[in-house]
Amino acid sequence: MRIASSLTLACWIVCASTALAQDPQAVVDRVSNQTAVRNAQQFIDTDHDRIVREIIAINEIPAPPFKEADRARAFAQMLRESGLANVEIDPEGNVLGLRKGTGSGPLVAVAAHLDTVFPEGTDVRVRREGNRLLGPGVGDNSRSLAVMLAIVRALESANVQTTGDILFVGDVGEEGPGDLRGMRYLFQKGRYKDRIRMFISIDGAGNGSDIVNGALGSRRYRVTFRGPGGHSYGAFGLVNPTYALAKAMDRLSKVSVPSTPRTTYNVGVIGGGTSVNSIPNEVWMDVDLRSESPQQLNKLAEEFIKQARAAADDENKARSTNQGRIEVDAKVIGERPSGITPADSPIARLAAAAVSKFGLLPTFSVGSTDANIPISLGVPALTIDSGGSGGRAHALDEWVNVEKGSSVRGINLVMTTVLALAGVQ
Numbered sequence: 001m002r003i004a005s006s007l008t009l010a011c012w013i014v015c016a017s018t019a020l021a022q023d024p025q026a027v028v029d030r031v032s033n034q035t036a037v038r039n040a041q042q043f044i045d046t047d048h049d050r051i052v053r054e055i056i057a058i059n060e061i062p063a064p065p066f067k068e069a070d071r072a073r074a075f076a077q078m079l080r081e082s083g084l085a086n087v088e089i090d091p092e093g094n095v096l097g098l099r100k101g102t103g104s105g106p107l108v109a110v111a112a113h114l115d116t117v118f119p120e121g122t123d124v125r126v127r128r129e130g131n132r133l134l135g136p137g138v139g140d141n142s143r144s145l146a147v148m149l150a151i152v153r154a155l156e157s158a159n160v161q162t163t164g165d166i167l168f169v170g171d172v173g174e175e176g177p178g179d180l181r182g183m184r185y186l187f188q189k190g191r192y193k194d195r196i197r198m199f200i201s202i203d204g205a206g207n208g209s210d211i212v213n214g215a216l217g218s219r220r221y222r223v224t225f226r227g228p229g230g231h232s233y234g235a236f237g238l239v240n241p242t243y244a245l246a247k248a249m250d251r252l253s254k255v256s257v258p259s260t261p262r263t264t265y266n267v268g269v270i271g272g273g274t275s276v277n278s279i280p281n282e283v284w285m286d287v288d289l290r291s292e293s294p295q296q297l298n299k300l301a302e303e304f305i306k307q308a309r310a311a312a313d314d315e316n317k318a319r320s321t322n323q324g325r326i327e328v329d330a331k332v333i334g335e336r337p338s339g340i341t342p343a344d345s346p347i348a349r350l351a352a353a354a355v356s357k358f359g360l361l362p363t364f365s366v367g368s369t370d371a372n373i374p375i376s377l378g379v380p381a382l383t384i385d386s387g388g389s390g391g392r393a394h395a396l397d398e399w400v401n402v403e404k405g406s407s408v409r410g411i412n413l414v415m416t417t418v419l420a421l422a423g424v425q
Contacts, residue, residue: 024346024353024420031419032357039158041412044150045404051150051411052133052402054078056126059135059142064122068093068114068172075114075145075170082149083156084168092185095170096192099155105164105423106197110151111370112144112386113174113182113203117394131403139390139400144202145170147386151415163423167192174203174370179220179334183373198347198421199381200414201370205390205400207360208413211351212383214366215375217297217338218290221330223248223308228324229274229281239319241283244326245270248311249285255303261292262366263300286333292366294338305330336368337376347380347421354417358409387411 031037044051058078063071076095079087084097095114116137118124126135135142148168154160171182187193201212225241225248249267257263265287272283289304291297312328341348343364352362367383374381387410390400401407 024349025356027350028353028357028416028420031424032416034160034424036158036160037416037419037424040154040160040415043154043157044411044415045408047150047153048404048408051146051407054146054149055133055138055143055400055402058145059126059138060124062120062122062124063115063137064118064120065115065173065175065177067120071114072170072172078149079152079168079170082152084152090185090190092182092190093172094182094186094190097152097168099152099162099166099168101162101164101166101422102425103165105162106421107165107167107192107195108418108422109167109169109186109192109196109199110148110418111169111171111183111199111201112148113141113370114145114170114172115175115178116140117175122396131401132399133402134397134399136396136398138398139205140393140398141174141203143205143388143390143400144386147202147411147414150411151418154415160419161425162419163425164421166418166422167196171370177334180336180370180373183370187373187377187379196374196379199371199374199379200418200421201381201383202386202414203369203383204385204393205388206385206410207389207406208358208385208387208410209355209360209363210385211348211355211362211364212367212369212371213341213343213348213364214292215337215339215372216290216292216366216368217294217372218288218334218336218368219297219301219332220289220334221287221304222284222333223287223328223330224282224284225312225326225328226282227279227326230279230323232277232279235279235323237320238279238323239315239321239326240279241315241326242273242280243318244312244315244328245283245285247314248308251307251311252287252304255300255307257300258296261296263291263293263296265289265300265304290368292338297338336372338372339375341371341375341380341382345380347382350420351382351384351417354413354420357416358413384414384417385410387414
């Protein structure tokens with residue numbers, strides 16, 4: 001069995017290398033000219049009303065961080081109803097649906113994340129205003145999940161045969177505190193971890209011209225300031241952790257970072273304290289540091305920790321420490337690896353050729369997406385838009401435009417890209 005598996009793997013690698021070595025535009029043209037593929041594209045057009053309904057249905061199932069299970073179960077059933085028989089939910093909560101190819105091509109994974117940034121209790125109902133759907137998470141990433149379902153149905157309806165298997169993934173933990181846990185499991189522990197040869201993430205609304213080939217690295221900290229605490233009046237004059245935190249925020253705001261490679265920082269959440277009339281004994285802040293460069297990210301992290309400790313020292317010098325000093329504790333609560341899939345790599349050239357096929361100008365960019373994990377592991381990976389247009393991502397009034405023409409074109413662009421990678425029989 002091991003010998004057979006090794007031979008199969010070797011065959012996949014050779015076949016994939018041979019296909020990807022061909023002229024990208026010729027590959028895309030050949031895929032697009034297949035009768036079955038044209039039929040699949042026509043199906044997307046006729047199926048569009050259902051796609052819109054599914055965007056709404058998916059979005060109205062809450063999926064806050066670490067609580068994606070209800071949406072996962074619903075999405076798994078939707079995959080089955082769209083034509084996939086081999087559907088499961090893995091131990092981490094990812095929904096996996098395998099569409100078998102002929103066995104002579106590589107396994108291509110196509111993913112869209114299930115989770116949203118919005119906390120439990122957020123009103124995720126969608127309202128429609130003309131061609132716009134508005135609701136928290138509707139573009140990031142409910143539309144992408146609906147696009148995946150539409151592609152599955154189109155391939156099934158038109159009986160499109162691929163040489164490689166396609167693994168459709170609705171993954172957990174892409175946003176914020178999730179720290180890409182779904183992707184980490186898929187590539188490090190999941191049953192397909194050693195088989196995935198190429199990876200496409202569908203994330204956010206957009207016409208499809210943008211190809212995210214750079215993985216934006218990030219490091220997130222929870223920084224806690226602790227002190228003796230006390231009564232706001234009776235213990236007045238003692239060191240105050242809140243003042244130390246405020247000084248640390250001020251110091252961070254004055255840190256100089258390069259614009260190239262782009263490097264950023266943000267204090268996103270603060271908390272702590274007991275009551276308005278108490279000097280707190282503990283306060284904290286969550287800080288997000290990002291850079292396109294691993295070296296710059298490390299440099300920024302070192303500077304940030306230095307400034308946080310200096311802020312604690314400042315407070316210890318400014319007020320009385322006779323009941324105890326301010327102590328600072330910085331813990332990493334999230335870390336996303338950086339890296340790049342070169343723009344001249346076969347997968348990127350094929351994606352760019354698909355963009356050009358649909359009359360758009362391909363551009364390459366850097367982002368923090370599910371693709372960070374495979375990129376960091378050396379697996380060719382990209383993130384592409386789900387089609388159409390949208391705006392106000394991560395805001396309560398997030399929206400997508402479902403005008404049929406641009407929406408259908410974007411979905412067909414995604415499908416063409418996936419088929420160019422998986423190969424059409």
